[in-house]
Amino acid sequence: MLVGAYGAGKTSTKRSLFNEPYETKHLSTDGADVYSIDITKWIIKECTTDYKGHKSVEPTQKLLGDVLVSGMTEMEYGHREHPATKAEVANVLNAVKLEGERISDVFTRLGPYKLVPWMRKREESDVYFSLWDFAGQSIYYITHQVFLSSRVIYILVTDLTKSLDDTLPVDDVHNWKIKEFLTFWMNSIHTHASPGPGIRLKQLDGSYKMATEPPVIILGTKKDLIRKENSTEAAAAIDGEEREAQKRLLEIKEFLRKHATQVVNNHVINMIAIDNKSRKEDGTIADPAVETLREKLQQLAKEYFFLGKVKAKWIHLELSLKKLQKQKVSLDEVKKFGKELKMEEAEVMKALEFYHDIGEILYFGSIPEMENTVILDVEWLVNLFTILITKSITYKKDLDAPSKINGLIDELHNEGRLHEELVDYILKRHEREEDKTILMKMMELYDIICEMPTNPKKEKSLYYLPSLLQKDAEGKNSIIFPANSSVHCHLYIHFVGNFLPEGLFYRLLVRCLKRWPESIAVIRKHKARLYFPKEEFYITMCKEDADIQLKILSIPAGDQHSPPPQSRHVSNVRKLIEEELRVVVKTYTPNLVYHPSFKCQCPNHRVGELLQGSEDADDKCVPLSGDKSSGVCPRSGMLMKDRKLDMWYWTGESSSHSIT
Structure with missing residues (x-):
């Protein structure tokens, strides 16, 4: 999967990998482009304009043919030791027959069973890949959990013509520094793409171990644009650009090692600088670093086994579905094909679960309205x-x-x-x-x-x-915090590593709104205010960098004095928010670590600087200790207290009318 900031060169990198002509101008990626690819010949498989499955019909046919001649048909069709019947063999041969072929042609192409040992040596023919060119605009970041996966080799693309402190627009209002994009994407991969089942890493001795993290290649682009101005001769210019590119990659490496040590150590496999623009006379890519990238991807493809064993009948079922050339089908249709292949319904569902897990076919059986829909494309x-x-x-x-x-x-x-x-x-x-x-x-x-x-x-x-949501106009903060409001208590939820995905904050907000349908909500970008009419108080939820800030407000009606809310109601609100946050983190970003905190008011803090022995930047947050009213300041080492936290952690009897 190609990921990175808008305009970093992801699509140009795709074109270089497959020896496509360089385009000076092209439309930015809208969402994600998905291609079925062959990484042995470096070609993109042709798909029709109406149907763009990850694997088109032909490679699936070839894969099933390889499985057939390797003897898996005998083991998997009918689960018996003796050979498959003539009818079963004919059924499979018809399935793997390519357009214009006769059955005799299939035998010639596949070879009789005596060629089994030769076929088993064709390791590369058994693996097919999809290439995802993921949009870099921030508006798509909310979809990360839908598409980021642990079964992926990631290529994080960055523009080497820009320094770590150069800025790019992340949306219509905000700018991020290049280093913020890099840490964002590394953290996104780490938190969203946690290890999944069936990922095996091949060792030097030929054995396998379970892989802990998906691999990442950091790819610097536009190497040709950073050559030294005083290098006039071609050879000197190329040598200068190579040295400068390696210098900038080293700066990126040192920055990430300092600010995201664990993430980098767990994921980053290699760092490569390439020139996507230069071509030879025959139109092929000129920069040898592109071939280095190809070889690294091929190596990772051999080392990381994402699929495990696949039953021949499952591949046959996949082929039957892809031959329909449809975007989606009903579950009943899938079961019908499975029945024709003598598959029990439970096995059909297991096959769907497998293909959903690897991103080839999607089935969301847990949603009542979608339990009869299977997405093929x-x-x-x-x-x-x-x-x-x-x-x-x-x-x-x-x-x-x-x-x-x-x-x-x-x-x-x-x-x-x-x-x-x-x-x-x-x-x-x-x-x-x-x-x-x-x-x-x-x-x-x-x-x-x-x-x-x-x-x-x-x-x-x-x-x-x-x-x-778009950013509010200046001075609009009063919509959430009216001038006459009173703040009774604060609570912060701090995310370790100073990484709080915007999508996670909004998902937490959505889940809270589901749980509190009786509340009256006003929401703006990165902030919301909810009013509980029965309890007569307000709560605000705001995203402040890597913290979620919670406040309890009272807003008087006219000149009437508004009493503070009862502690039991405030405590119930906190418990529900923490409960929903646990679900959101576990579901979407299982590698995120967070803790309830308060802001320390001591003078020792240096906001933005890394805390000693930590990847956390100082934002004055102090994690709460066991008594939930104090914590040790990471700067001074002193025990600090905040008595206003008592309202959040009320321990009295439960209210007969509580917020749930």
């Missing part, structure tokens, strides 16, 4: 996400869009509320109306949206969708 699903995410922005500038639609887009970007009417409009423009249920249920499944309680007489639904 993953890129089709990526594009479905993309339509809503990007078009909600582009249609704002569309002169043909009705003024009401512009108003609904404003409401989405300014207040985080998504109208079903807007979804209908966007999907209709792209002729995807029939996919609406899948889109909405997928976003609900991944805690991207939740339905708002609305007037039951209304035909159209209304949803919270905070991840597409």
